[in-house]
Amino acid sequence: xxxxxxxxxxxxxxxxxxxxxxxxxxxxxxxxxxxxxxxxxxxxxxxxxxxxxxxxxxxxxxxxxxxxxxxxxxxxxxxxxxxxxxxxxxxxxxxxxxxxxxxxxxxxxxxxxxxxxxxxxxxxxxxxxxxxxxxxxxxxxxxxxxxxxxxxxxxxxxxxxxxxxxxxxxxxxxxxxxxxxxxxxxxxxxxx
Numbered sequence: 001x002x003x004x005x006x007x008x009x010x011x012x013x014x015x016x017x018x019x020x021x022x023x024x025x026x027x028x029x030x031x032x033x034x035x036x037x038x039x040x041x042x043x044x045x046x047x048x049x050x051x052x053x054x055x056x057x058x059x060x061x062x063x064x065x066x067x068x069x070x071x072x073x074x075x076x077x078x079x080x081x082x083x084x085x086x087x088x089x090x091x092x093x094x095x096x097x098x099x100x101x102x103x104x105x106x107x108x109x110x111x112x113x114x115x116x117x118x119x120x121x122x123x124x125x126x127x128x129x130x131x132x133x134x135x136x137x138x139x140x141x142x143x144x145x146x147x148x149x150x151x152x153x154x155x156x157x158x159x160x161x162x163x164x165x166x167x168x169x170x171x172x173x174x175x176x177x178x179x180x181x182x183x184x185x186x187x188x189x190x191x192x
Contacts (some may be wrong), residue, residue, distance in 0.1 A: 008095040008119055009190050011035070012103040012110045016156030018137040020172045024126060025102060027179045032186055038091065041073075044082040064180035074116060075109030080105060086113070094119070101191050107162040111182040114165075122189045124182060129173040131156065160174040 015021040029035055041057040043064050051056055059067070065081045067073060074083030086103065094101050105113065107125075115119050126136035134156055138144055142154065163169050169179050172178040 006098055007063075007120070007167050008097065008099045008101060008155050010091070010095070010101050010103065010113065010121040011050050011189070012105050012113055012121060012123045013126060014107050014110045014123065014159065014162075014166070015107055015161050015172075016128065017133060017152050018141070019128050020132050020178070021104060021173065022176060024172065024179055024182060025104060028183055028186065029070045029102060030178075031109075032100075032190070033182055034098070035100045035102055035110075035186070036094075036192070038086060038094075038103045040084055041087050041090075042082055042084045044080075044084075064066065075105060075112045077106070077109070084115075088116075091163075107165075111162070111165050122168070122185070124170060124185065125163040125165040126178065126182075127160060127163065127169065127171050128156075129171055131147055131160075 006102065012056065013021050013025055019175075025037070029037060039053060039055070039057060040060050041059045043059055044134055046052070046056075050056065061083070061189050064076075064085070067074060067087070068085075072088055074086040074088050074091060076083055086105070086109065091101065102120050103110070110123050128137065135149070135153060138149055139187060168182070170178050170181050
């Protein structure tokens with residue numbers, strides 16, 4: 001075993017929108033070395049300042065659909081007219097190089113990743129203290145109309161019902177506490 005690097009691990013964050021997942025991810029990425037954010041693939045056009053392979057793996061619709069048919073994705077979604085997904089081959093390459101990847105996936109994508117990678121993946125569900133607190137956070141963003149808010153809350157209820165399929169379930173009531181709990185879990189998982 002000496003001289004060989006250890007295969008990377010996969011960490012997945014899932015949470016209802018407005019739970020603080022992005023903030024937690026940013027803090028964890030700053031604190032844990034050899035943990036990088038997974039780069040998704042998309043068919044949406046590249047925006048000014050974006051870099052191929054850094055912000056996204058930009059694919060044509062045809063390339064994306066071909067990879068879908070060939071089983072080239074861990075998970076994928078279609079929304080707002082574009083595809084988004086996690087490339088299986090790129091994930092395998094990163095793991096083989098010894099890099100640990102952090103993913104931000106919906107519950108369905110997270111559970112599918114776990115099915116494919118088993119013990120090499122740690123699924124972390126981040127939940128709000130309550131649906132009422134989540135509602136207040138979403139209202140505080142002032143970016144949702146009533147219909148969009150109702151849809152997000154309905155989706156949140158579904159996501160919360162899936163949390164038992166995750167390895168760790170963390171309530172983001174106190175940000176520092178949530179980050180510390182997740183950081184400890186990640187360090188233990190990565191160094192197993």
